[in-house]
Amino acid sequence: MRNYLLKRLAQTIPVLFGISILVFSMLHLAPGDPADLLLGPDATPEAVEDLREDMGLNRPLIVQYGAWAGRIVQGDFGRSVVLNRAVLPEVMKRFKNTLILTAGALAFAVVFGIGIGILAAKFHQTVFDSAAMLVALAGISMPTFFTGIAAILIFAMGFQVLPSSGMYPARGGDFFDLMRHLLMPAVTLGAVSAAILARITRSAMLEVIQQDFIRTARAKGVSEDKVVWIHALRNASITIVTVLGMQIGYLLGGSVITEAVFSWPGLGQMMVRAIQARDYPTVQGGVLIIAMSFVFINLAVDLIYAWLDPRIRYS
Amino acid sequence: MDTLMHAPKTAAKNANAPLLEVSNLSTEFATYAGTLSAVDGVSLSLQPGEVFGIVGESGSGKSVTALSIMGLIKKPGRVTGGTVRFKDEANLLDKTPAEMRKIRGGQISMIFQEPMTSLNPVFRIGWQIAEVLQIHREMTRTEAWERAIHLLDRVGIASPAKRAREFPHQLSGGMRQRVMIAMAMACAPSLLFADEPTTALDVTVQAQILDLMVQLKEEDGAAVMLITHDMGVIAEMAQKVAVMYAGVVMEEATVEELFDSPLHPYTQGLLDSIPRKKSRGQSLKAIPGIVPNLLHLPTGCRFRDRCAAAHSACALADPPLQTMPNSTRKVRCWLHHPEPPK
Known part of the structure; x- marks a missing residue:
């Protein structure tokens, strides 16, 4: 290792x-x-x-x-032509906000996507399975700007239960305020990933469950829950993690639209403005930070991969 | 203590009782083209410690028979009838999944044809063996791990403590099958299903694996139901044999009877197809045709399309499996029936 x-x-x-x-x-x-x-x-x-x-x-x-x-x-990314301030601290401040949004979206996608996928495989060819896959298909088909605007219309304008934009109320706020502001953008951004993960997880689980070693586990007297959650999921997770890695990349890049819809003060918004203003040092800094995080996320995914699959670890 | 005192009494009562008695077992598979009977009224019985062979071509229903008894038939398959009596247990086919899980892996276990794919690739082999012991023997993790190392040693794996920490892909095919055997024998089962245990292995390894199975079975007193298409393996291992074809038993006899005087034309065909020294230079004999589609079985005897001895009676009705006079051997053929249809 x-x-x-x-x-x-x-x-x-x-x-x-x-x-x-x-x-x-x-x-x-x-x-x-x-x-x-x-x-x-x-x-x-x-x-x-x-x-x-x-x-x-x-x-x-x-x-x-x-x-x-x-x-x-040495950490000197130059000075922003527009703001006339050092680029790196500005980019990092915005990047932190993007990471919060991405992490929220990822958490939603992992919990709901993988969870629903496993249950759909376990209850294969039941009403639950069909309904889950229908919702997933709808999730994949709906563009983020549509889901986001629809969510604002329903929950912010209609029921008025959630704030429509920003990270904190104007007077400032605590962690709870942040979560309230994060909920809609995170779900909006994570919806497509959750739907993709649900479908991938389901098909990976269904494929693994057909394997000989699952029959061996059953022949050993392993309970059905352990067959699904331990023997099958551990194998299916190799496929799931691969797709998850790609989704993290998508979430980081795809946050631009969500940030625009919800006025989330993230890196995406900053980059769009910097490109319009030809603020090259800021664009360079932003691209560099995003590209580097891609590289390190991929590295992390590969390491998780190796941890999950001994055939990679020992070759 | 209590069980010890009662043991002789129970043993006396069951002196001649079979370990496993299968009657009229039927298993169907629902396909888009219709329902097919993979196992169609199979009856078998096994004595404790006996090696019982089931032979037949691919698709004859031998594996499905074993999986049905184990309660491992999955949708779209379904056991549709019959009874399976094991020791003093009630009909295994009526048991709940939870009750069957207690029997599977503990008292009845199974080894499969493909050692390459039958072990979980992402768990250490020691863990996979220990898991059986944790389920059926309620051992702690450490105890089960220690025991797994001992079991690896017992199936002839060198440096077992080191091997226990390895993953299946680090082992050869023969070693993986040894691991499967260690796993199957972990709880000293009284019945072991071996489904083509040596088919996927090199010839030199095959003999070692068969020897190992005989040795462990003798030590633990387990009965073995050996499923194979290899008549040579049957001759070496089994005491009794059932020949299966298209979901039914065609002939059942002791190994000596079957090899000395096969009664059913299908059995004769199987024995003729074994290459022999004296037939050197001649082309190998084969049974003409292929196993019939289970959805479209011929009327009458299901073997008659391929049978050299087929006559008018064979098309009229399906022959019953009937016991030969003054013997325990059984055959399903109008040639050996006192009153064939006219």
Whole structure:
């Protein structure tokens, strides 16, 4: 297991390197000169040239990359052109909010998606199974902006039981307030993932239950609950975790729309604004943080995978 | 103490009582094309300590018979009739799932054809053996683990303490089958079903596994119901044999009787298909045709399409399984019936 961990950690280094090159190139691949863009159309050529010199844009690309990467490694992501503040603290503040939303959505998807999937497999070909799969199909088919707006209409405008936007009330609030604000966006964001997980879990369980070793377990006198929750689920979880890993990626990326619908002050919202304002340092910082979290989530999923499946761990 | 004092009395009462008595067992499977009878009125009986062989081609219903007795038939299959008496227990077919779970793995256990897929790939083999002991012997985790190591040693696995911590994919096919045997014999069952236990193994390993089964069965006094299509395995292991075909028993006899003088044309065909030294250079004999579709059995005898000795009576009615005069052997064929239909 230790060797596997070290091997996987080593594999992340070239990936992170590749990401840094892509993010660095963003600035140079985007149309127009950054100095031109910053100073606007009325700037004199001298002023542009001065800024180019200041920003180091006249040096060779490789030197520029080296300097940039060196600063990134030290945690200096540059300054936001729009806010005129250091990028990293701003991005991290927003990223924390996105993580809260994603974690809420993930918790919903895991508990309901996997739970319903297992029960649907256990009660295969019953009314429960059919109803659960129908709801799941509806969940997959409904786009997030629709579910979100419908939820706001029903629970915020109609019954007026939940707040429609933001993370806290205007006067500030405690953990309970946060949960109240989180509920609708998290369920909205997690609905599709829950539906996908329910379907995957069900089919994985049904497939595992057909296997010879399940018959062996029954022949040993293992109770039906243990057959399902221990012998079958442990095997099915290998498939489930793979899909779950992909869903976490989707949740992080997909949070942009949910954040917009519920005015959730997350990274997605910040990125959209930064792109519109051509605030490249902020865009770079945001992309870098999201890409790095993708890499580490994948690493975590692979490690869980190895823990679940000894055939990977010992190969 | 109480059971000890009563033991001789019970034993005396049941001196000649069979360990397992199956009467008229029928199992059906619902398919889209219709309901098929995989097992159609099978009756068998096993004495304690005996090795009883069931032979037949694929699809003859041998495995389904064993699974039906174990209560392991799953939808769309269903046991539709018959009785299964085991020791002093009431009809096993009437027992609740919870009652059957107490018997399965404890008093009746089973080893399967595919050691590659019959062990759970994500649990340590020691854990998988220990689980049986925790269920039936109410051992603690530590006790069961210690016992599992002992059992691995008993089935001839070297460095058992180390092997117990390994996963199935780290073991060879022969070793996995040893693990299956260790698991099946963990609670010293009085009846063991062995469903093609050596079919998936290398020839050299087959003999070792059969020897191991004989040795453990002798030590524990278990009866074995050995399901196979391999006449050689039957000759080596079994005392009594039932030949199954398309869901019914065609012939039942002792091993000597069956190999010396097979009565049923199907049995003769099976024995003729074994390659022998003196038939070297000749093409192997095979029974013409294939096992009939259970949904569309021929009228009369279900073997008549493939039978060299078929005559007019065979199409008229299905022959009954009838006991031969002055013998215990049984055969289902109009050739050996005193009054075949005309």
